[in-house]
Amino acid sequence: QVQLVESGGGLVQAGGSLRLSCAAAGRTFNNYLMAWFRQAPGKAREFVGAIRWSGGSTVDADLVKGRFTISRDNAKNTVYLQMNSLKPEDTAVYYCAARLSYYSNKPNEYNYWGQGTQVTVSS
Numbered sequence: 001q002v003q004l005v006e007s008g009g010g011l012v013q014a015g016g017s018l019r020l021s022c023a024a025a026g027r028t029f030n031n032y033l034m035a036w037f038r039q040a041p042g043k044a045r046e047f048v049g050a051i052r053w054s055g056g057s058t059v060d061a062d063l064v065k066g067r068f069t070i071s072r073d074n075a076k077n078t079v080y081l082q083m084n085s086l087k088p089e090d091t092a093v094y095y096c097a098a099r100l101s102y103y104s105n106k107p108n109e110y111n112y113w114g115q116g117t118q119v120t121v122s123s
Contacts (some may be wrong), residue, residue, distance in 0.1 A: 001026050002024070002026040002050075002098065002111075002112045002115035003020055003024070003025045003026050003027075004023070004062070004096045004097070004112055004113060005022070005023045005025075005066045005114055005115070006020060006021065006022050006025055006094065006095065006096050006115065006116060006117040006118070007020070007021050007023070007117060008021050008117060009093075009094060009117030009118045009119045010118075010119070010120070011049075011120045011121075011122065012119060012121055012122070013121070013122050014087055014088055014100040014122065014123050015086065015087060015109045015122055016086050016121070017083060017084045017085075018086065018119060019081070019082050019083070019085050020036070020080065020081040020096075020117060020119070021078055021079070021080055022034065022036075022078060022079040022080070022081075022082070022096030023077060023078050024075070024077045024078070024079070024096075024112060025077065025099065026113040027076065028053075029053050029098065030053050030054065031052075031054075031100055032052070032099065032100055033050050033051075033054070033097065033098065033100075033101065033103060033104070034049070034050060034051055034053070034055060034072070034079045034097070034098050035047065035048070035049065035050035035051075035096070035097045035098070035099075035101050035104075035105075035110060036048040036049055036070065036079075036081045036092075036094060036095070036096060036097075037097060037107055037110075038059065038092035038093065038094045038095065039092055039093050039095070040049070040089075040091060040093075040109040040121075043092075043117065045107045045120055046060075046093070047060055047063075047105035047106075047107070048060055048063060048064060048068060048070075048081065048094070049064070049068065049070045049081070049115070050070070050103060050104075050105070051071070051072055051073060051079060052106055053074060053085050055118070056069075056106055057070040057071070058103070059109045064083075064090075065101075066085075067083065067084050067085045067086075068078060068081060068082065068083050068084070068101055069081075069082045069084075070082075079096065081094065083119070085104055086119075086121045087121060088121045088122065088123045089121075090119060090121050091119060091120050091121050092118075092119060093116040093117065093118050093119075094116060094118075094119050095113055095116045096113070096114040097110035097112060097113050097114070098110065098111065098112040099111050100110055100118070
């Protein structure tokens with residue numbers, strides 16, 4: 001059984017930083033694409049970025065250009081989302097997701113999801 005557990009969310013003032021973690025368990029994730037999505041109230045779930053355990057990351061430039069960074073720690077089976085210069089519009093529930101295949105930014109193409117962690121940015 002694949003398990004993805006996010007942590008690190010919270011309340012932060014605009015301009016602040018948070019680091020989200022996604023701990024993965026249940027199988028070997030070497031060939032998996034790990035992604036971060038977010039969903040604000042009343043809005044569709046949107047792609048933030050993705051990384052493979054073997055390396056390489058993509059962050060949606062339109063959303064988070066120059067502010068967010070995705071990284072991984074293979075030894076800990078954990079993926080991170082470092083968020084800097086946070087804005088009130090970054091407020092959302094952030095989800096970690098995984099799929100065994102090529103790159104995708106479509107949430108319905110991901111097989112496994114975490115429970116989400118709330119990020120709230122105050123102005």
